[in-house]
Amino acid sequence: MTSLDYSSDISAGLLKGVSRSFYLTIRVLPRPVRKPIQLAYLLARAADTIADTDAVPSANRLGQLERFRARLSDRSIELPAVLSASPELQVHHDEPETELLQALPRLFVLLDNLPEDDHRNVQKTVDTLVRGMEFDLTTFPAPESGRIGALDTLDDLDRYTYLVAGCVGEFWTDVMIAHERAVRNWDRERMADLGVRFGKALQMTNIIRDVPKDLRAGRCYVPREILESVGLTPEALLSPASSEDARPALTALVRHALDFYVSAEEYIQATPRRCIRIRLAMIWPVLIGLTTLELLVRSASWLDPETRIRVSRPWVYGMMVRSVPCASSNAPFTSWTQRLRTRIEDLM
Structure with missing residues (x-):
């Protein structure tokens, strides 16, 4: 070795x-x-x-x-x-x-x-990801300061999610084209754009889930323009009792994430069905992400740092088994994601 x-x-x-x-x-x-x-x-x-x-x-x-x-x-x-x-x-x-x-x-x-x-x-992608980490350190106050910094606009949030996740979609696309013969006829620009949105979908889910933890580290990724539209401040989100008042802000972020998930689904559907292992590697995070969003919109304690909102390990293993037919056919995958998105939208 x-x-x-x-x-x-x-x-x-x-x-x-x-x-x-x-x-x-x-x-x-x-x-x-x-x-x-x-x-x-x-x-x-x-x-x-x-x-x-x-x-x-x-x-x-x-x-x-x-x-x-x-x-x-x-x-x-x-x-x-x-x-x-x-x-x-x-x-x-x-x-x-x-x-x-x-x-x-x-x-x-x-x-x-x-x-x-x-x-x-690899160099280009890791460089971009590290720039996202530097953005965190220069944009938000230190946790020990007791202050909370916030992004101003949804455009700011989109730029940030590109740095820390969207760029990985471009990277994934380039690696696939370079190493997987079945996708070498892909339209690189279209697939890279879908890949960026794929990465943003997963990062938006993490951001929505981690709001209580991030707030206590001095970081509010919920844009001020969204909070101000419902009469809230970043500091108000520190109180678990504000979960109901903050629900319109949660809903706005979830809708934004769902738009990105549509692109993630398109990315998977454009991947040849004979690429079973590659498709599974993309299907699993999409199903985990959408199910996490459903758990979040169902929760009455979204802002409570003591409430862990995430899928369980047994659920993940069961999902992996149930998803096998999705690897070789778009129909069961599309049906599954549509059901999840419909339930999320109905809950909002």
Whole structure:
């Protein structure tokens, strides 16, 4: 087993440790497609670990992220310079995240040895994702400040979701075209645009679900223009008792997300049915995302930080089994998503 063996613990084992759900999705992909996607995820997750390290001041984390981005394209940068040899990064995280940071030298070796097209695609995408992390650090106040910053408009939210998720749809499209013969006749521009919206759909779901947690970190991704239209402020969302008053804001965000999910469904429908493993890897997050939105709109405690609104692990495993027919036919997949969207819209 060499240091460039993607089946080694360098990539697969690390992935399982830091994201069990994404691990299930990534492992179903064909190996040639899996390699760059898996590496891009691990690099982005490592950068996110640096960005979220409360033990290091925000200004220092920005410097770490800037050096991280520089290393993506400049092999001459030594990794200790990327991390500034900060012991805080090694001791203030769960063990899997610490292992991920310790594996960064090997991950960058993997990046350096990718074929040219894959290297360019991974470098560009991770660079964009890290810029999204830098946006968080420069836009919102530090959690210890006790203040809450908010995005101003829905356009601001769309720009942000592109940085932290939409760009992955472009990346996914380019990787598929490069490595999967069955999709090489895709209209790249159309599919990349659908892919961006696919990524935004999943990120919008995360944003809506995580409002209580993000508020307590000083971050409000619910745009002020939406809150002001229903007479609320970001600070008002801190009270779980405001869940009912904030429901119109929730509804507006859910409708925005549902528009993106239509594009995600189109993306999957445009993927040849013989690409069973690739289709499954896309079908699962869509079904999880739409079901999560349904749980959110059903909840009377959307703003309660003590209420965990998410699908259960047994549900995920059951969904994976039930979704197998969707991999080879658009009809059952479309029927399933239409039922979910109809239930969500009826609840709103």
